Amino acid sequence: MTVNKDISIRDAKIYTAKTALKKPISDATHTLSEISFVILKIQLENGIIGESYLLSFQYSPNAIIGALKDVLPVIKGFKANETGVVYRKLDDLAEYFGNQGLLRWAQAAVNIAMWDAWGKYLNQPIQQLLGTHKEKVSIYGSGGWISYTVDELIEEVTNYANRGFKAVKIKVGSPKVSTDIERLRLVREAVGQKVDIMMDANQGMDLPSAIKLANAAKDLNINWFEEPVHHQDFQSYQILKNQTGISLAMGEREYDTLPLRELVTRNALDIWQPDILRIGGVEAWRESAALAKSFHLPVLPHYYKDYDVPLLCTISNGVGAESFDWVDPLIDNPMLVKDGYAMPHDLPGWGFNFLDDHLTEIK
Template identity: 55%
Template sequence: MTKIKDLKIYKATSKTSRKISDATHDISDISFHILEIVTDKEIRGQGYLLSFHYSPNAIKGALEDLKHFILEREYHIYETVKLKKDYKAETEYFGNPGLQRWALAVLNIAMWDAWGHQLEQPIWKILGGSKIKIPVYGSGGWLSYSEQELLEEVKDYKKRGFKAVKIKVGSENIERDVQRIKKVREAVGRDIKIMIDANQGLEVPEAIKLSKLAAEIGIHWFEEPILHNDFSGYEIIRRKTNIALAMGEREYNCTALKELIRRNAIDLWQPDIIRIGGVEEWKKSASLAILNNIPVLPHYYKDYDVPLLTTISKPYGAESFDWIDQLIDNKMKIEDGYIYPGERNGWGFKFKKEHLEEI
């Protein structure tokens, strides 16, 4: 069988990179780290993580530590579970959550990509998925945008066929958030769903106030209004308002999901495939959510999430940014509010060589 022979680490920056801000972050650079595995049969597989400008040396170090671990041993590209178990034992001393899990997840994704190329099949077929279309929403609406930039973005999403958009909230002045939501509603009309995301930037009383004001305008759901581990806060907000709550992108396991389910404090589960640890962990969390009638709406990585969403019952939707579209050789088809899994092998895309800087 095919064994991993080498790993290459790259960095790439989005062609649309610009300074943006949400309620808790000022982001200066939209960048990615890419891990490429090379097998003894010259089959290649890639995985990437969204790194922005944060901790580049730490990310590089985590990936290099993993590279040394892999190259000192022999792993077949299909041994994703075995490798994950071995590396978790190796990294336990400094903790599995965090960058070490990010690195492992990127490798996991690259192994699945290589396995897809080995089998000459797309991931969704390997995992038993169906060729179905997935609802998709356009994401952005950064707090750093001027009103004109905000409205241009949401109107562009509408023009491109999106039926839902998400914008950032969590300004120092709630009235600014309300006015931005109203302007977006006026710009896109009543046929487009609007969602809001505070990126953990509010306290419970503020979140309740904003929820009630936003509900009058017509908001589909509210993402991360408060700190992700304030479970009692989510319970209070959900009990005191009529707005649906979405959460999950910052979780490294299913602990938060279990607690929110126990408290009846979540409406939508948003696993991040990198943070949660790769394909198997993504599917495990999705199964738990579905078992408890919580729809699955993953965070950010549409090129991985859409193939995986085709494998679960009643997939709720995917999030879309355009950040890697100009860096890859095959972007997904989006039409009339839906995104479609492709027919190419593996995840269905590769980063173009001219955009990769080896590190």
């Protein structure tokens, strides 16, 4: 039997999918009315299909799908392993309307799907293709939405603790700082001292409020403060760090590493949190992690555990991943999470595929 070794991209299709959401959820800056995804599938000449997905919520569905439709004709004919070549090609084409923002998401989705196809062709998981530093990754349970009642908040964090998670993150940035302090106190009482607690303001606070909350958090043993203020307000990060000493985390909003470099020069960043779709895909994610290492900073990425855990296993300064369960019902091989650790998929490529029953094709 002859195996077709042609790994050129023959076709690509776009799909959408949704996860059930009982009611809208809110952080300090957004209200989410749906948990939705855009899925890209590329097919090689040999029949192998590489997949990627991005978290879209209810935002600009026509815009992101349009951006993907624009790049699909461009990538046909390139080989699955030519991820860097395709990235540069799409970067050149995006320059007129801007390399950052919406077009970067499409660029990254293509990159991630190509890596999946390449791994499947070689019959190797991503972490084995890139070299393995570790076999599992610490993971924390994320959520704690501001829109939750106290009962809903406590139910979520105790559920994480009961499942073996050693850390949880909750949202802050309520209209009153005293509300955030009380919710943090109740979470600490619920999970005890053996579970770490982090807080995330999603850029929703002003500097005086962030300082007040950071100082109050000392007594509650809060590990770190994520995106306390606008991600480009570097001076406020510096002042907050200098006045409170709290560990600061950010990176999920960034399309390049300029903010990382800017905050490091101000001694105002402790944890780098790249988002693989915004930063531009696998190579860009790893390049940012390498830069973080040069500054002796740990990497703890944003949201995409099914991509981040394999990649974290390939770097020496990867310290943990964020966990939501939203995508799990939609895929054939949900990631194993046990005793506070996530194990990378051991199947080829990213190690999972979306279930066809949950997908709606976009024509």
